[in-house]
Amino acid sequence: STITTSSTTSSSTSSSTTSSTSSSSTTSSTTSSSSTSSSTTSSTTTSTTSSTTTTSSTTTSSTSSSTTSFLDPCMSNGSRWNTTGITILSSPTVERFTGMFFDSQDTLYIADQTNNVVWKLLKNTATPNVVVGTLGSSGASATTLYYPQSVYVDSNKTLYVSDNYNHRIQKYINESTNGITMAGITNSSGATLNQLKLPRCLTFDSTDTYMYVADSGNHRIMCYPSNSTSGDNGTIVAGGKGSGIANTQLYTPWGIFYDETISEYMYITNSGAHTVMKWLPGASNGTVIAGVPGLNGSNATLLNSPRDIKLDAYLNIYVADYGNNRTQLFCRNNSNGITIAGYGAPGNASTTLGGPRGIAFDSSMNMYVSEFDAYRVQKFLTL
Template identity: 55%
Template structure:
C-alpha cells in the first residue's frame, strides 16, 4: 500500500517582500513557518498497491519554503512452491537372449604341461586369483595369482599321493571362502579337507578318511563342492552314492551330514559331478548328471527333480544333447554354462532354453587354441573371461569375453 501526503503552505505577508527559496532563515524563523504550516495544512492522500516478487520500501521527504512531503511504500509478498517426484526404473536385458554373450573361440594357455598335469576343477576368488585341482600325477591344488605366469602348490605334496593331513589322492572340487579358507574334496580318500589361514595341513570336516560308505557320516568318491552364502554349510557331490550332502563347515571327521538331493535311486541322480547353488539367484540346486548325460534342477526338500538340459540316459553331440557333463556355472540371469566333457566343448543354455550354444571347443578333440580335450572345470573372472581346465591337454585355457 502506498500513501502519499502532500502539504502545501502558502504564506503571504503584504508588508514584507516574498522570500525566495535562496533566502536563508534562522532557526526561529523555521519554527514559525512550521507552526503556520500546521494551521493551514490541507492534506491530500493517494493510495496505490503493487504486487511483485520483491519486498521494498522507499521513503523520501522534501522541505522547501513551499513545503512538500511525499511518503511512498510498496509492499508485496510472493510464495512459490515447486514439488517434483521422479521414479526411475532400470530394466536389465539378458545378454544371452540378445546374442551379446560372446567369447573369443581361440583360447589363451595360461598354464601348460610344464607346470600342471591333469587339471580338474577351478575356482576364482574376488581378487581374480585362480585355484586349480590337479588330479594326477601332481595330486595338489595350485594357486595362480592375477596376471602371474607361474603357479604355486598350496595343498598336497606334488607327485606324492596319500592320506595324511598334508597329502591328497586325486583332489577334485575346490572352493575358497571370503576369509581365505580353502575346501578340497579328496576323491579317493573319501573326505573333504579344510585349510585355514593358508595352512597346508588339512582338517577333515566330512567323511572318514580312506573309508568309503553310504552312511550319513561317510562319502564315496566326492566330486565338486560349493558353500552357501552364509559360509555355514558346505554342499558335496557324493558321486557314487548318487546324492548331494550338506555338512557344517565346522564339522569334524565322522559327523553326520544331511542328504539334500538324490540318495534314493540312480533314476534321478546317476553319478552326479558338478554342482551350482546360489540362493540369492535361485533356491534350487543345479547338478550335472555325469552318467545320466543331463543337467538336473533340484528344489531342496523335494523328492524328485526336473531335467533342464540333455536327454536322460541319451548321449549325443547336437545342440540338445550332452555326453558326460561335468563342470557347471550359472550367471545372475540363470543362463547356464556346462562343460560337455566327452563332446570336448562348453555349452551355453540361455535361461529356460534346452538348446545349447557352443562357446568353446569344436566338438572334436584337439590341442589347438580352438579345441579342447576332455575339459572338466569352468570358472569366470570379474570381467566374465572364461577359464577351462583342459584335462586331456594338461593345460588351463582362458577365453576372453568379447
C-alpha cells in the same frame, strides 16, 4: 613334469568407471576321474605379455568386482567370448587339471588330480604355486591328497578340497598346509550319513554357512554345516535312491552350483545320465533342464558325460560337456545348447578342447576351462 604358463595382462582406461555387483557378474562356486599318480619333479616356465589401451584420462581398475558391463549373452546385443583360447597353464604329459575356483581377488585355484595338489595363480602373474598337497605324492595324511577334484575358498580365505580317493573333504585354515577333515572319514568309503564315496564338486551357499557336495559314488548331494568335522553326519538334499534316470534319482552327480541369492535351486550335472537337473534342497525329486536322460549325443539338445557347471546372474547355464569336448551355454529356460568353446573334435589347438572338466569366470567374466585330456587351462576373453 613341466608346467608352462603364460598370462595376458590387460589394463584399460575409459571415460567413466563402472563397478558391477552380483547382478552383472557370475557367482562363483566350481571336478574328475581317476588316473595313476606318480612322483614327479615340477619346474615352471613363464612368459608374460601386457597391453594397454587408452581412450581418455579416467582410469578403470579391476579389484574384486567387474569393471566391464557383462550383458546377457542370450540377448541379441549380449556379451560373448572369443572362440580362440589363450593357454595359461599347460603340461605335455602329466598334469590333469580338474576343478577351478576364483576368489574375490581374482586369484585362481586349480585342482591337479595327477600331482595330488592344488595350484594357486595370482591375478596378473604367470607362475603358479602349490598351496596344499604334496607334489607328485598321494596319501591320506593331513598334508597329502589323493586325486583332488574340486576347490573352494570362502570369505575368510579358508580353502576346501574334495579329496576323491580318500573319500573326504579337507579344510585348510589361515593358509595352513595341514588339512582338517570336515566331511567323510579318511580312506573309508561308504553310504552312511557320515561317509562319502568318491566326492567330486563342492560348493557353499552365499554366506558360507553350508557346504554341498556331489557324493558321486553314492549318487546323492550331501549338505554339511561349515563347522562339521570328520565323522559328522551330513544331510541328503538330493538323490540317495540309487543310480538311475528317474526324476527322484541321480546318476554319478559331478558338478554342482548353488547360490540362493539368484535361485532357490541347486543345479547338478548328472554325469552318468547325461543331463543337467535343478533340484530344491531336500526335495524328493528334481527336474531335467538339459540333455535327455540316459541318452548321450552331440547335437544341441544332448550332452555326453557333463562335468562342471556354472550359472551367471541371468540364470544362464554353462556346462563342461566332457565327452563332446565343448563348453555349452544354455540360455535361461532353454534346453538347446549353444557351443561357446570347442567344437566336438578333441585336440590341443587354441580353438579346440580336450576333455573339459572345470569352468570358472573371473570378475570380468573371462571364461577359463580346464582340460583333463589336453593337460592345460585355457582362457577365453569376453568380446
